[in-house]
Amino acid sequence: MVAYFAQHGGEHHALYDAPPTRITSSLDTHLARPMMKKELEATILAACPTLYRHDRPRFRDLRFECGDGWYELVLAISRLLEAEAQRLQQLQQLRPRKRIRVGVVKEELGRLVFGYEGHVTDEAYTAIEALEVRSTLACDLCGRPGERRGGSWLTVRCDAHVEHERRTLL
Template structure:
């Protein structure tokens, strides 16, 4: 089921997402980070990239505790993605508070309050 923050993000930046739906494979704690990443992308992209075909996210997921955001954009976007990936390594993927990499079955970023929450 699509969550409200996901629907709001797609509605705010429709050209960034494929038509027909998009699956976000990340925790709710990264919702604000993802919104900021999309906002920054919107600022740096020239208008010709905003036609709904030229730029789009192809995959947004968590892998080994870090955000991964694949896209069809220019180099400017890659710098933003690198920034977001770095921030994700210290942001709890459940609540968005300061966190750190936790290992134990799955590798994830969790705050002290969510350290024991399994995936």
């Protein structure tokens, strides 16, 4: 799912297009899409109760469709959105029914995509965008410095994981 952002009154909000499809081909089966460990997911959910209060997993019980290496980035974005959600909650008397909803959090084309809808300040929007861009430089499996790699399936991997995958395929 691709998020398109629009600005209204000094605040940004995201609008979504069609949901994503999973890419699975015989060439890509060795690169199974990593999913975040449940313990790390639980830590993020506990740290951001306002944001994830009404959240429902998109697929079965998968909330964060990325590897453990991006845990810190997902947590940082979640904390930014938690602060924005609490800000909106305080304004609830002025603007009822306004809240931030998390849509999809996943890896797409070697980049963290954090889809959400709701109004956020310019500062929060800029910080979220910077954290998403930072994901293109961190291995999605371990968080060490990495780079985008791959042919039909882009991922961000460090040299150690590239070497491990190469040896696994031989």
